[in-house]
Amino acid sequence: MRQAQSLHFSTHDGVELHYRHWPATLNEHQPRRAVVMFHRGHEHGGRMAHLADELDMAGCDFFAWDARGHGLSPGARGDSPSFATSVRDVQTFIEHLQRQHGIEEPNMVVLAQSVGAVVVATWAHDYNPKVRCLVLASPAFKVKLYVPFARPGLKLMKAVRGNFFVNSYVKPRLLTHDADRVASYKADPLISRPISVTMLLGLYEAADRVVADAQAIQVPTQLLVSGADLVVERAPQERFFERLGSARKEMHVLPGFFHDTLGERERSHALARITRFVSHCFEAxxxxxSLLDADRVGPTLAEAESLAAPLPRYSPRALYWRATRAGLRLGKGLSDGVKLGFDTGFDSGSTLDYVYRNQATGKGALGQKIDRSYLDSIGWRGIRQRKLHAEELLREAIARLRDAQRPVHIVDIAAGHGRYILEALNTLAEKPDSILLRDYSELNVQQGSALIQAKGLGEIARFVQGDAFDRASLASLDPRPTLAVVSGLYELFASNTLVSNSLAGLADAVEEGGYLVYTGQPWHPQLEMIARALTSHRQGQAWVMRRRSQAEMDQLVEAAGFRKISQRIDEWGIFSVSLAQRVRA
Structure with a gap:
């Protein structure tokens, strides 16, 4: 039997999480390979230890973490700051394994069960990893709570009480028919029954999003479904599989299996299928x-076309959105933010700058209250979080350039008013060598130039009018940028040809080893409201957005000659910010 090593890694926020490592027992003279395992809720990585021996993969290292609040990792039992924090922990863990153990991401297999499988599926959706394949066992996309209206009730109680904990109702004998596994579960001091409502509601919300948008996941995936699962529902698992975008995927329903799929008495049937699938993914x-033509065919194009199509005039939906537009026009007379949206476009640089400032203004107390509600909508909250993530990755890129003793010449090709980038750079002890801000709007150039002077950056920064999609104009930038920024631009344009031209121009301009900060919008919960009720900066046209999955956005960037090295995404999965490096042409 393999012997586990007990290790720790540091997360993005400095928490030291525990994990176990079972080194490979057979040297097959090939690049190091690994199976990375993620446990069920209430459990820990040690509960998956048997798989290191039972799976026929002697040439693979095995790793299993203890999630926050589980096993030997710190934190209140069953809790995390948010579900998204745990998803980001997966990314941090994978990066640690690459850095510390020398295993490249394409040589990793990710094996996850139950809650762990939902965390991993969300990670695959949001971060577009390049792991060899996923194996998801009994993903807990919808837990059987058995109490009517349990979910809205928990949400209401949390709003009143704040975060609190509920205990699992699941008995060990309902998890597996394996008597030894039942006994070990009962005797295991590291198993805990509580789960925080923050995590439980976050699990539900992430699962809804990932099941609805599973087409965005491109990683080869094997789904194992327990046929007699008393803990989670099967229907969402089947919907997830049907929508899964992976070119290589398979689903197995295991008759009679309880929820602990990988710990069932007859699990050899499941493990043999895992070994076969993983071996094939490695061998072939x-x-x-390719998603480079996803603007011409595919799910997100069909979605955008549907949103752009008019509704039957007197249908309930048409009447609803007509009433919504009327309400917004009424709010325009009271809320400064809503008025600005109608005047300049809800996607304009002026609106974006207003959202960044986040100061509710309007006529009287009612106007300010309406404006606060407007600014607190989930989309604008996501925009402000995107700003923070962009600032974080800007500082990281600058630090990398400084470490390499290279000059810092920054260009933002569609800066709006430039507030987010100027505020990020103004806090640095050592200022960049030069800052060039560009925007197509003359109004944005004027107001951005004024902001440069207000921030006292006139000696190193300038703002000029320019077309972000003009390849020749971008290619001739002077000085040649070592750090290019594109924030909130590509999301507004459905055409991949436009985006490719822009990225190609930046690839021509940015020196090898330089950096690119770019944003994406893989998901938005208010797409229909935006399309049916809001107007864009393009002469009052409807603001219809075509989403790009993270996989599509990354492929466009990679095709232009950049390699993604880091990513951030908000807790709702709406806006991503990534850092890429220019590689040799």
Whole structure:
């Protein structure tokens, strides 16, 4: 039997999480490979230890973490600051394994069960990893709570009480028919029954999003479904599989299996299928599906076309959105933010600058209250979080350039008013060598130039009018940028040809080893409201957005000659910010 090593890694926020490592027992003279395992809720990585021996993969290292609040990792039992924090912990863990153990991401297999499988599925959706494949066992996309209206009730109680904990109702004998596993579960001091309502509601929200948008996941995936699962529902698992975008995917329903799929008495049937699937993925890697033409065919195009199509005039939905537009026009007379949106476009640089400032203004107390509600909508909260993530990755890129003793010449090709980038750079002890801000709007150039002077950056910064999609104009930037920024631009344009031209111009301009900060919008919960009720900066046209999955956005960036090295995403999965490096042409 393999012997586990007990290790720790530091997360993005400095928390030291525990994990176990079972080194490979067979040297097959090949690049190091690994199976990275993620446990069920209430449990810990040690509960998956048997798989290191039972799976026929002697040439693979095995790793299993203890999630926050589980096993030997710190934190209140069953809790995390948010579900998104745990998802980001997965990314941090994978990066640690690459850095500390020398295992490249394409040589990793990710094996996850129950809650762990939802965390991993969300990670695959949001971060577009390049792991070899996923194996998801009994993903807890919808837990059987058995109490009517339990979910809205928990949400209401949390709003009143704040975070609190509920205990699992699941008995060990309902998890597996394996008597030894039942006994070990009962005797295990590291198992805890509580789960925080923050995590439980976050689990539900992430699961809804990932099941609805599973087409965005491109990683080869094997789904194992327990046929007699008393803990989670099967229907969302089946919907997830049907919508899964992976070119290589398979689903197995295991008759009679309880929820602990990988710990069932007859689990050898499941493990044999895992070994076969993983071996095939290693021996015959699946060719990645090109998404460069996703603006001409595919799910997100169909979605955008549906949003752009008019509704039957007197249908309930048409009447609803007509009433919504009327309400917004009424709010325009009271809320400064809503008025600005109608005047300049809800996607304009002026609106964005207003959202960044986040100061509710309007006529009287009612106007300010309406404006506060407007500014607190989930989309604008996501925008402000995107600003913070962009600032974080800007500082990281500058630090990398300084470490390499290279000059810092920054260009933002569609800066709006430039507030987010100027505020980020103004806090640095050592200022960049130069800052060039560009925007197509003359109004934005005027107001951005004034902001440069107000921030006292006139000696190193300038603002000029320019077309972010003009390849020749971008390619001739002077000085040549070592750090290019594109924030909130590509999301507004459905055409991948436009985006590719822009990225190609930046690739021509940015020196090898330089950096690119770019944003994406893989998901938005208010797409229909935006399309049916809001107007864009393009002469009052409807603001219809075509989403790009993170996989599509990353492929466009990679095709231009950049390699993604880091990513951030908000807790709702709406806006991503990534850092890429220019590689040799």
């Amino acid at each position: 890697p699946a060719a990645p599906v």
